Amino acid sequence: MIDRVLGDIDTDLDNALARLFDWLRIQSISTDPAYAGECRRAAEWVRGELEALGFKAHLSETSLHPVVVGHKPKPGAPHVLFYGHYDVQPVDPLELWETPPFEPLLAELEPGRRVIRARGACDDKGQVMTFVEACRAWIATEGELPVGVTVLIEGAEENGSKGLPEWLAANKDELKADYALVCDTGMWDRGTPSITTSLRGLVYREIVVKAADRDLHSGMFGGAARNPIHVVARIVADLHDENGRVTLPGFYDGVPETPPEILAQWNALGLTPETFLGQVGLSIPAGEKDRSVIEQIQSRPTCDANGIVGGYTGEGSKTVIAAQASAKISFRLVGDQDPQKISAAFEAFVRERVPADCRVEILDHSAARAIQLPYDMPALVKAKAALAAEWGKEPVAIGSGGSIPIVGDFKRTLGLDTLLVGFGLDDDRVHSPNEKYDLSSFHKGARSWARILGALGS
Structure with missing residues (x-):
């Protein structure tokens, strides 16, 4: 038949x-x-x-x-x-x-x-x-x-x-x-x-940090005025530790281990950092150091900055301290990770790092298990x-x-x-x-x- x-x-x-x-x-x-x-x-x-x-x-x-x-x-x-x-x-x-x-x-x-x-x-x-x-x-x-x-x-x-x-x-x-x-x-x-x-599931958030009420002359205010680009950069940098792990409290709750027989099947495919990353001009995996590259892209959760904006980005120079800066952050989720808990942990993480004389707005773009x-x-x-x-x-x-x-x-x-x-x-x-x-x-x-x-x- x-x-x-x-x-x-x-x-x-x-x-x-x-x-x-x-x-x-x-x-x-x-x-x-x-x-x-x-x-x-x-x-x-x-x-x-x-x-x-x-x-x-x-x-x-x-x-x-x-x-x-x-x-x-x-x-x-x-x-x-x-x-x-x-x-x-x-x-x-x-x-x-x-x-x-x-x-x-x-x-x-x-x-x-x-x-x-x-x-x-x-x-x-x-x-x-x-x-x-x-x-x-x-x-x-x-x-x-x-x-x-x-x-x-x-x-x-x-x-x-x-x-x-x-x-x-x-x-x-x-x-x-x-x-x-x-x-x-x-x-x-x-x-x-x-x-x-x-x-993988998804949590996508955007943070907007505001400091002074206008862009400032960096010669006059530099060293004294808060720079929101620095604040946003610190938040983004703090999201990972030196081993490539995401630092949000509770982030790995609900993350399962891949069954050994599936890992063996994946490893037999021969995917190496050189073959995978070489096609885009890279060579060193940036994820969790104790995980293979195939685990990093298929079965492990991730956090990435998808965009960061602040200050003058046009041609030439303009020496300003920006009034605001923003970043878009996405988390790819696996297993039973809860998007709502991840979002709440991220919001707390951000607010802890925003100085008292700055304001932050946190926008929610999407979430899926x-x-x-x-x-x-x-x-x-x-x-x-x-x-x-x-x-x-x-x-x-x-x-x-x-x-x-x-x-x-x-x-x-x-x-x-x-x-x-x-x-x-x-x-x-x-x-x-x-x-x-x-x-x-x-x-x-x-x-x-x-x-x-x-x-x-x-």
């Missing part, structure tokens, strides 16, 4: 590419109101594709762009909820694109390696279509899917999924399933599939076997340093664990000019989803 499904994917690859290219031509940039019509057109396009496959599909409005919902139940079989997004990032700077971003084409990076180049090729239209094409092949060859499927494709992921959590809460009865599936992640390398088993899937989750075990059969190599169970907040909403609102399987690569230039998606990722991604659907239904 599965051989017929896979054979259909192989023989229909050119048609699948043509369909994907049609979708990629739609300029569905969610963050720019000027493209609202294009976002709706992208939603209508995928709704039409689902209806052509026999899904009962419709558009549902949110506070920003519509979501696409499609249902194809199978009584007595497991039911899955597949999530993806049709919106894309802006294309700026346009002059750095080698080809027009919304005119998709096949390009050859090197002999034997062809890629799909366009905005959205990887994030997330190409990834979504691997799942849709897998469904198409099952229906074409077997007349039905091996499991019941609900498809949810949103249009504001690149805009923080604005409106989606509220929509989920209002429509949760329509989204009942056994598992959620997400294809918006990546592979370990071109030949090694992976399943993302954890997503980390996600950790059980390593023995039945759907995960079946997906690992399916991926191994397709790629001829055991998939790697990896943690993601990034955050996908909607996965947390699936758990909290819908009670669903999420299986995250994607086929993106580190060099796909996601969010950058010349975004691409390897043809092998698209082709074998569709074959992989066909196998996973079959395994989940067995």
Whole structure:
């Protein structure tokens, strides 16, 4: 049975590419109101594709762009909820694109390696279509899917999924399933599939320290007047100790140790500081000194200054003591770290370091808990076997340093664990000019989803 499904994917690859290219031509940039019509057109396009496959599909409005919902139940079989997004990032700077971003084409990076180049090729239209094409092949060859499927494709992921959590809460009865599936992640390398088993949470705060009532002449006031840049710099510096650990009291509460067998698997991948950091011109890990680089980026919590501003930053010199300075700080969380407790500890940490004659404002930009899937989750075990059969190599169970907040909403609102399987690569230039998606990722991604659907239904 599965051989017929896979054979259909192989023989229909050119048609699948043509369909994907049609979708990629739609300029569905969610963050720019000027493209609202294009976002709706992208939603209508995928709704039409689902209806052509026999899904009962419709558009549902949110506070920003519509979501696409499609249902194809199978009584007595497991039911899955597949999530993806049709919106894309802006294309700026346009002059750095080698080809027009919304005119998709096949390009050859090197002999034997062809890629799909366009905005959205990887994030997330190409990834979504691997799942849709897998469904198409099952229906074409077997007349039905091996499991019941609900498809949810949103249009504001690149805009923080604005409106989606509220929509989920209002429509949760329509989204009942056994598992959620997400294809918006990546592979370990071109030949090694992976399943993302954890997503780091996030706390993002901004501090604004104000001192004098105006910028001051540093010759007249220097040495006597408080400099808010110094205050902010001290706060940022104090957030880490000499061993790379975060110094907030209670910060490591709820941080789990990675199981030894998973650590052994990670270590066998051979990721070194030289190979990982060398690609960006660095060589020495800055995180916890007693942790390997792969732990630092996948399973350990972090703190980073994402921006710091104060005083004169224009051309030439201007000798002032700034009236205010600010910094944006993000914490990536793991395990059971509590975003509210981290936020409260950070606020206390900051206020302790602000002098009495200064004022501080602390802004709260976002907070989300980390996600950790059980390593023995039945759907995960079946997906690992399916991926191994397709790629001829055991998939790697990896943690993601990034955050996908909607996965947390699936758990909290819908009670669903999420299986995250994607086929993106580190060099796909996601969010950058010349975004691409390897043809092998698209082709074998569709074959992989066909196998996973079959395994989940067995």
